[in-house]
Amino acid sequence: MSSTQGTDLKARLFQQECHFTWALNKNDVDLKDLLNRLEEQLSLDFGKEAGAARTRSCMGFVKFLQGSNTEALSNFEKSVELIKAHRNDSDKLLVVAYGDLASLYHYMGHFAECEMYLNKLRKIKEKYPSVPYAEVLGEKGWTFLKFSLKYYEWAKECFKKALELEPENAEWNSGLAIALYRTEFVEQGCAPETSDAVNQLRRAIATNPDDDVLKVLLALRLAVFKKYSEAESLVEQALERSPEHPHVFRYVGMYLGKAGSLDRAIALLKRALEKVSNKAFIHHQLGLCYKQKIMKLKQAGSHQTEGAEIKRAQKQCIYHLEMAIGLKTGFILAMAELALQYGVNRDISRAKEMFRNAFQAAKEKKDNYQAVHVFYAEFQQYVMRCEPAAIKHYIECLKINPNQFEGKKSAKSLRKIAERRIGNNPNDGEAFGILGIIHKERGEKQQAIECFEKALTYVDNEEYLSDLCELRLSLQ
Structure with missing residues (x-):
């Protein structure tokens, strides 16, 4: 192949x-964890060719990122087979799979095969000249949603554009509902009617x-608004x-934990461990449930039996958080929570080491840095009893983004x-100065x-x- 032909193929x-x-960066995700989630999804897609085809395409790309071109090719080809089995008029659904195959063959140096798939794509575009296709926007949205939380905003935009083309499409409505659920921050005192996530979940x-699954997500969101009656009904259904x-x-386990039914939540989540491949998420949730249980037991009193139960709960909390980070390297939220729990358990050296790891992971991934700051601030305030260090890290957290949950906290x-x-x-x-910083970061000039004027009457800062x-x- 001439250099001109090669340049032309790349441009196409x-x-x-x-x-x-789609600008998917492998450094934004734990590929092993993503592959586990996709394999779990594939088992749920049984009998649903369109969903399985989408999952196969994503698995193929993950295999490519892992350096396994043969397995990538196999998954992309299976995606094409599933799409063709799903619908006779499948051309628009084939766009992503054909693009993946063309790209992979080019990467492997098989230029004739690459050109063959590019020609197939050209014929599809000639047949359906009006772009974008809702099918492509939808698949792009699901990919962004599965790949990394950094892409959730992109996912929302893809689903919105797909719904402009096909407003009643069930898949795109589900995708947008999940994306909104994952990105929406609920202001205290708001009504559920003002929630885009609630409204889209209903739709x-x-x-x-x-x-x-959508019903339980709606229940979780309604619980935030204290609409427990409808939430319970959805969970039961x-x-x-x-x-x-x-x-x-x-x-449901998450819902029960948030609703305070901790023993039911723990039992259900332990049952989930036997069923799912993404066990790191479940272990993290179990750790949080045991953390809540510890808090409840401490509020109940300090009788000898409760003291022994607190110790058991602390041990279980730490065990499940350790399992979470063992199964999913770079699980930053679990690392920060585990570091705090080590501190509560007076294992200070391990707590500090785990916080170092969490900060490093957050810095490398450019993710959850704000959350680690707030965990470390709580560690300094409640475990080390060092208020100046706590204030410093609360302020660092606030300045990153005052409108995020961690910033508000x-x-x-x-x-x-x-x-x-x-x-x-x-x-x-200094106390007035702290209030000044809060107001400044929130734009309350x-x-x-x-x-700050009050602060400066008492301190020179x-x-x-x-x-x-300023x-x-x-x-x-």
Whole structure:
């Protein structure tokens, strides 16, 4: 092949819609964990050719990223077989699979095969010149949703565009509902009617009345709004209809844990361990349930029997969190939670080491850095009793993004610290400075100015002065 022909093939490949052109970065995901989830999904796709075809395409790309071109090719070819078996008019559904095959053959140096699939794609576009295709947008959305939380916003946009073309499509409605559920932050005091996730989950259930996973997700979100009656009804329906579906009882376990039915949640999640391949997620949830159980037992009192039960629960909490990070390397949230639990258990050296690992992993992955800061701040505040270090990390967390859950949590903790200190000493300049920082990061400029002015009447602080000058200039 001449260099001109090679350049032409590359240019044509870059124009295709497939996994190879969607800017999927293998450093954004644990490939082994993703493959386990896809294999689990494949078992759930039994009898659903379209879903299985999509899963096969994604598995093929993961195999390619792992360096196994033969297995990648096999998965892409199986995807094509499944699509053709699913529908006679399958051309639009074949776009991604053909693009993947063309890209893989080019990578392997099989240029004739690459050109063959590019020609197949050209014929599809000639037959259906109006682009984009909803089928391609939908597959792209599901890929982003499966691949990494960093791509959830992209997934939302893909599903929205697909629904503009096919508003009643059940799959795209489900995809958008799940994407919204995973990305929406619920403001305190809001009603469920204002929640895009709740509204879209209801719409998705209307178009997918047999999808019990969607019902449990809706129950989880309704529980946030304290709509327990409807949530309980949805959970009961899902369990009655799909008692063996791994995603159903995984999410039901989460729901029961959040609703305070900890023993039921633990039993259900342990049962889930026998059914699912993505065991790291379940172990993490079990760790969180035992953490809640410890808190409840401590609130109940300090009798000898409760003390022994607390120790058992602490041991189980740490065991399940250790299992989670053992099964999924780089599970940052589980690492940070485990580090905190080591600290609570007075294993300080292991706690500090695990926090170092969590910070390093978060830095490398550029993910969950904010969450690690808030966990470390709690460790400093409640375990090490070092309030200055806690304040420092709460502020670091707040500054990363004040509107995220962790940012709001840090702001709440900082406000409690500041108000307690002002209550003890009305001339505590640093406490007023903390309030000033909270207001500044939240964009509340006038309140921030007032707090910094109060702070500077009691302490000489260059940072507060700089912030005050900056805020005054911005209001001029």
